[in-house]
Amino acid sequence: xxxxxxxxxxxxLASIILVLSSYIFKYKSFESSQxxxxxxxxxxxxLQEVISLQKVWSxxxxxxxxxxxxxxxxxxxxxxxxxxxxxxxxxxQIDSNQLNKILNKILNxxxxxxxxxxxKEQNKYTMELKCKW
Amino acid sequence: MxxxxxxxxxYKGMPKVSLExxxxxxxxxxxxxxxxxxxxxxxxxxxxxxxxxxxxxxxxNKDEYSFFVYKExxxxxxxxxxxxxxxxxxxxxxxxxxxxxxxxxAQQMVSSISKPISLGEQNALTVIDGIATVVxxxxxxxxxxxxxxxxxxxxxxxxxxxTSNSYIDIKTALIFSAIFFIFAIFFIMEGMRYTSSxxxxxxxxxxxxxxxxxxxxxxxxxxxxxxxxxxxxxxRAKREVIKKLSKLISQNIKIEQFELxxxxxxxxxxxxxTQLLNQIKRKVKSNGMQIxxxxxxxxxxxxxx
Numbered sequence: 213x214x215x216x217x218x219x220x221x222x223x224x225l226a227s228i229i230l231v232l233s234s235y236i237f238k239y240k241s242f243e244s245s246q247x248x249x250x251x252x253x254x255x256x257x258x259l260q261e262v263i264s265l266q267k268v269w270s271x272x273x274x275x276x277x278x279x280x281x282x283x284x285x286x287x288x289x290x291x292x293x294x295x296x297x298x299x300x301x302x303x304x305q306i307d308s309n310q311l312n313k314i315l316n317k318i319l320n321x322x323x324x325x326x327x328x329x330x331x332k333e334q335n336k337y338t339m340e341l342k343c344k345w
Numbered sequence: 346m347x348x349x350x351x352x353x354x355x356y357k358g359m360p361k362v363s364l365e366x367x368x369x370x371x372x373x374x375x376x377x378x379x380x381x382x383x384x385x386x387x388x389x390x391x392x393x394x395x396x397x398x399x400x401x402x403x404x405x406n407k408d409e410y411s412f413f414v415y416k417e418x419x420x421x422x423x424x425x426x427x428x429x430x431x432x433x434x435x436x437x438x439x440x441x442x443x444x445x446x447x448x449x450x451a452q453q454m455v456s457s458i459s460k461p462i463s464l465g466e467q468n469a470l471t472v473i474d475g476i477a478t479v480v481x482x483x484x485x486x487x488x489x490x491x492x493x494x495x496x497x498x499x500x501x502x503x504x505x506x507x508t509s510n511s512y513i514d515i516k517t518a519l520i521f522s523a524i525f526f527i528f529a530i531f532f533i534m535e536g537m538r539y540t541s542s543x544x545x546x547x548x549x550x551x552x553x554x555x556x557x558x559x560x561x562x563x564x565x566x567x568x569x570x571x572x573x574x575x576x577x578x579x580x581r582a583k584r585e586v587i588k589k590l591s592k593l594i595s596q597n598i599k600i601e602q603f604e605l606x607x608x609x610x611x612x613x614x615x616x617x618x619t620q621l622l623n624q625i626k627r628k629v630k631s632n633g634m635q636i637x638x639x640x641x642x643x644x645x646x647x648x649x650x
Binding site: 218219220221223224226227228230231233234235237238240241242244245246248249252253255256258259260261262263265266268269308312315319324325326327328329330331332 | 519567588602605
């Protein structure tokens, strides 16, 4: 056993150093974990946002859903021009009910509306739609 | 504590001894002051409270002294000794003080001292009126037979030899250390808990990325996000305009023309009933849209997305 002067003080000093070091460890862990947690939470929010936006604006079977528009209006009243993921369509001589149905339909399909032009001629409407997806 | 350690009687002018193992020492009256008192005290803690005052007229600098109290039959024995003096004596005798476990006092062994014990050439330890006393050999009869060693009897009570100059005694230091140690454990555990909580979030990100490996790059994510946020805002605004206009249309209010472009829109509403114009105007304004022109039966609405 080594004869140490100020043994009590040394024991106390060592334990104070231990408790301070562990407190610093805790504080640093808290700081770094909060920083990391914040960063990771932001990353999760961003990922969830990207995924949900992608799901909304890049859904599958858009073409199929758009084809359903042809069922609402007789084919002779439609000028359909689809190229890849772009569609230009003109509905001719449609009544207000048909116009409403078309609008309701396209509002609920996740297409990117580029242009709409509706004109009333007497009691019938002509509607032009340009969209992509 | 089992008292199996060797007992060494230490006194001034003792020959140098070499001891490797741990042992206990017995101090002679050369190294302590003793008072034997009959006091109406029953408990030891009470005697400890008054020990300092017992030596009031005997010692000046009480801070340098340590005290030891025990009961001997009906009397209380109060002993004052200097730790530093004991350490110095041990050093002079070549005894490593770090090997000393306990200190006993010769007074504790009076019953076992039947013959004087020789303390070098000059002195002897003997018992006079029940008090262990160091006397010169010259005053003892010539035919006195001396013992050279103490009987190996360990008294019940002892004091530890404090070899440090601490202002804080070991016991107090250990109590505080234990408290600090417990705090340290808590801090370390909490620190580890924080680290693991951030790991959980990292794992969740990893899980998402496993399903969507294309989103691993943050640049790509930001680019996709910026692209779709723009689309989302623009398309929601366009749909909102169409919904608002739909609300304005009724049996008496018809849409004459509607044009929706990239950033703007124009709508012309008509009504055969001119009295409805004010109603349309109110509805348009309440929907947050702006009227650009009003004719007899038509209202033109224009706006930016």
